[in-house]
Amino acid sequence: MERMDGADVADVARARSGDESAFQALVERHSRQVFRLAYRMTGNEHDAEDVVQETFLKAYRRLQQFEERAHFGSWLYRIAANCAYDSLRSRKRREDQAPLPDQEEQEEAMVGATADAPSPERLVFSGQVQRRVESAMARLSERERAAFVLRHFEQLSTKEIGDTLGLDEGAVKHSVFRAVRKLRDALEPFVAPRARAEAR
Amino acid sequence: MTAHLSEEDLVLLHYGESQDPAAERAHLDACAECRGSYEGLERTLLAVSSSEVPERPAEYGRTVWWRLQPRLRESRSRAAAAWSRRVLPFAALAASLVLAFLLGRFTRERELQIAQPINEPARERILLVAVGEHLERSQMVLVELQNAGGSESVDISTERHWAEELVPANRLYRQAALRAGEPGVANVLDELERVLVEIANSPDRLGMPGLEQIKQRIESQGILFKVRVIGSQVREREQTRETKGNWSQS
Numbered sequence: 001m002e003r004m005d006g007a008d009v010a011d012v013a014r015a016r017s018g019d020e021s022a023f024q025a026l027v028e029r030h031s032r033q034v035f036r037l038a039y040r041m042t043g044n045e046h047d048a049e050d051v052v053q054e055t056f057l058k059a060y061r062r063l064q065q066f067e068e069r070a071h072f073g074s075w076l077y078r079i080a081a082n083c084a085y086d087s088l089r090s091r092k093r094r095e096d097q098a099p100l101p102d103q104e105e106q107e108e109a110m111v112g113a114t115a116d117a118p119s120p121e122r123l124v125f126s127g128q129v130q131r132r133v134e135s136a137m138a139r140l141s142e143r144e145r146a147a148f149v150l151r152h153f154e155q156l157s158t159k160e161i162g163d164t165l166g167l168d169e170g171a172v173k174h175s176v177f178r179a180v181r182k183l184r185d186a187l188e189p190f191v192a193p194r195a196r197a198e199a200r
Numbered sequence: 201m202t203a204h205l206s207e208e209d210l211v212l213l214h215y216g217e218s219q220d221p222a223a224e225r226a227h228l229d230a231c232a233e234c235r236g237s238y239e240g241l242e243r244t245l246l247a248v249s250s251s252e253v254p255e256r257p258a259e260y261g262r263t264v265w266w267r268l269q270p271r272l273r274e275s276r277s278r279a280a281a282a283w284s285r286r287v288l289p290f291a292a293l294a295a296s297l298v299l300a301f302l303l304g305r306f307t308r309e310r311e312l313q314i315a316q317p318i319n320e321p322a323r324e325r326i327l328l329v330a331v332g333e334h335l336e337r338s339q340m341v342l343v344e345l346q347n348a349g350g351s352e353s354v355d356i357s358t359e360r361h362w363a364e365e366l367v368p369a370n371r372l373y374r375q376a377a378l379r380a381g382e383p384g385v386a387n388v389l390d391e392l393e394r395v396l397v398e399i400a401n402s403p404d405r406l407g408m409p410g411l412e413q414i415k416q417r418i419e420s421q422g423i424l425f426k427v428r429v430i431g432s433q434v435r436e437r438e439q440t441r442e443t444k445g446n447w448s449q450s
Contacts, residue, residue: 020272023272024265027261027264027265027268028261028262028264028265029261030261031256031260031261031264031265032256032260032261035253035256035260036253039253039254040253045254052264053264053267053268053271056264056268057268057271057272057275060272060275061275061358062357065361082355082405086355089352129247129250129251130250130251130252132247133247133248133250133251134251137248137251143352151215152215152245152248152249153249157217158217165353165405166353166355166403166404166405166406166407167353173208173212176211176215177207177208177211180207180211180241180244180245181207183244183245183248184240184241184244187244187247187248188240188243188244190247191243191244191246191247192240192243
């Protein structure tokens with residue numbers, strides 16, 4: 001996560017006293033990072049953009065509640081994680097899960113891309129991994145996805161994830177385990193043959 | 201360590217939350233089966249890490265700001281309206297109560313002489329306006345919570361924060377209503393206060409059982425209905441007072 005504590009402290013103090021340009025500076029400094037987190041959690045750009053807007057709006061409304069001892073970035077990303085979690089849950093209620101692409105087809109394509117494969121094939125493989133990961137992530141429940149993203153990409157501890165999502169530590173651990181297991185089931189047949197090929 | 205490591209152990213080890221990482225690492229060195237499993241886990245997670253997020257241009261922050269600005273303006277004007285609705289009547293009532301308290305320290309004879317500037321109808325009108333606004337805000341909190349829902353938990357931080365603000369004001373209005381000889385209003389405020397305290401003491405994110413409990417509390421006591429009834433009665437009386445005041449001024 002971007003750390004700009006000194007500038008943040010000054011801008012938060014000015015924003016709290018009503019200086020809009022100071023809040024603008026905070027928005028401009030943290031937007032990309034909030035988007036990254038929102039995209040990881042929601043898995044699509046449209047929802048991630050909504051989460052970015054919602055996050056800054058909530059932060060603005062709650063700025064007076066922000067404790068100055070705290071780190072603004074962490075506080076903001078917790079709001080973002082919460083907004084993204086809410087967005088995930090409302091979306092899950094609305095839509096059916098997207099079907100995984102045909103597994104055999106993908107495995108065949110991957111096995112074809114061996115260790116000595118030329119660069120374009122490697123690129124194809126990389127694109128396939130990306131799609132495969134996205135599909136596997138889409139299959140996680142909203143709680144599993146949120147807990148896993150905060151653990152894996154944001155490197156939050158189990159306790160911090162629990163505080164952010166309003167879950168106890170046992171539930172967080174369980175969600176991360178389930179997420180990892182599902183990802184492993186979906187991705188290992190895909191990545192293992194490549195690893196074997198590279199080892200040869 | 202002789203027993204094989206479970207999948208959970210491997211995940212905790214990978215994320216640095218293992219209870220005994222040295223022993224587990226030593227086991228991995230000695231056990232090909234567990235080591236194979238751990239390497240498989242790392243391969244999977246490495247593939248996950250390699251997935252990319254669409255890049256945003258350098259001026260992205262400015263674009264976010266442009267989209268956000270009108271919403272902030274709207275939020276500010278709403279907050280200002282809510283603040284004036286909330287604070288002005290309360291400040292007027294608080295000022296009159298402080299004045300009454302200070303005056304009470306003097307002799308009754310002196311109090312009667314000095315207290316004349318705030319006449320009884322004016323004081324009642326201040327109380328009615330303040331209580332009316334307070335009941336309206338309380339209704340908003342109760343309605344928001346009754347309409348809240350989700351599959352696992354719901355963020356009630358805004359309603360909880362409002363309830364926190366409403367509790368001390370509610371207490372003051374309840375006491376003022378009792379002093380003003382309004383036991384009906386005081387009773388409803390008493391019931392409302394209990395619900396508000398429960399909401400104010402709830403966590404920011406509430407699980408479904410907790411939310412259902414609050415909803416049931418609101419419904420079983422019919423508190424929302426009572427608040428609406430008293431609120432409309434207070435409004436009517438406030439309007440009557442205002443009309444009388446206007447008539448007597450003209």
